[in-house]
Amino acid sequence: MKLKNEIKEIRNNEYGIDNIFLNRWSPRAMSGEKLPKNELMALFEAAKWAPSASNNQPWRFVYAQRDTEQWEKLFNSLNEGNREWCEKAGALVVILSRSNMEYKNKPNPTASFDTGSAWISLALEGAKRGLVVHGMAGFDYTKAASTVNAGKIFKVEAMCAIGKRAPKNSLPENLQKKEMPSKRKKLSEIAFEGKLPK
Numbered sequence: 033m034k035l036k037n038e039i040k041e042i043r044n045n046e047y048g049i050d051n052i053f054l055n056r057w058s059p060r061a062m063s064g065e066k067l068p069k070n071e072l073m074a075l076f077e078a079a080k081w082a083p084s085a086s087n088n089q090p091w092r093f094v095y096a097q098r099d100t101e102q103w104e105k106l107f108n109s110l111n112e113g114n115r116e117w118c119e120k121a122g123a124l125v126v127i128l129s130r131s132n133m134e135y136k137n138k139p140n141p142t143a144s145f146d147t148g149s150a151w152i153s154l155a156l157e158g159a160k161r162g163l164v165v166h167g168m169a170g171f172d173y174t175k176a177a178s179t180v181n182a183g184k185i186f187k188v189e190a191m192c193a194i195g196k197r198a199p200k201n202s203l204p205e206n207l208q209k210k211e212m213p214s215k216r217k218k219l220s221e222i223a224f225e226g227k228l229p230k
């Protein structure tokens with residue numbers, strides 16, 4: 033995969049990795065079009081192949097296509113800042129994890145960790161397809177949980193907005209300023225031999 037022009041001047045890597053990792057970012061400008069179901073399903077398909085402890089596959093994805101009753105409800109659970117740009121999303125997705133293992137219903141200590149793996153697979157597949165996949169924690173977790181029937185066993189981890197990309201100037205001015213790939217900490221700040229530094 034080629035490094036996208038929009039990424040080139042902002043992101044670089046220290047150790048020659050696949051460009052998919054650099055090309056993925058979280059734009060907000062979306063076209064307001066619906067997503068074809070097979071495109072959406074392909075993202076969940078990518079997520080499904082993530083690794084998990086004992087192959088428990090604790091991740092669940094509940095999606096709502098725009099112009100549906102569930103979409104309205106999930107949209108209304110978002111905070112104001114997220115509503116501003118999510119109104120042009122094609123789909124809203126609630127990402128949940130099953131807190132207990134299916135076998136004997138014992139607590140699963142890695143449910144959130146495993147679900148995070150699945151989320152990034154979904155996001156990378158979306159980036160490869162040129163879609164916006166934008167994670168969100170800015171929403172009312174209680175409202176979202178009841179909208180999707182999470183009950184007691186499923187924990188809402190996050191939401192994401194998925195949509196077709198649109199030009200930056202389609203966003204309100206305050207968001208246009210933020211519409212760019214972000215940078216990262218240096219490797220020396222996150223990876224350590226032996227022990228964490230004091």
Ligand SMILES: Cc1cc2nc3c(=O)[nH]c(=O)nc-3n(C[C@H](O)[C@H](O)[C@H](O)COP(=O)(O)O)c2cc1C
Binds near residue numbers: 056114190
């Ligand atoms: C779990 C999670 C929650 C996030 N919550 C929000 C949010 O509520 N609103 C928002 O605009 N962006 C949100 N983001 C996007 C992050 O700010 C973004 O991923 C981060 O700044 C890194 O930028 P990048 O994804 O473009 O590389 C969230 C991302 C994740 C993974």
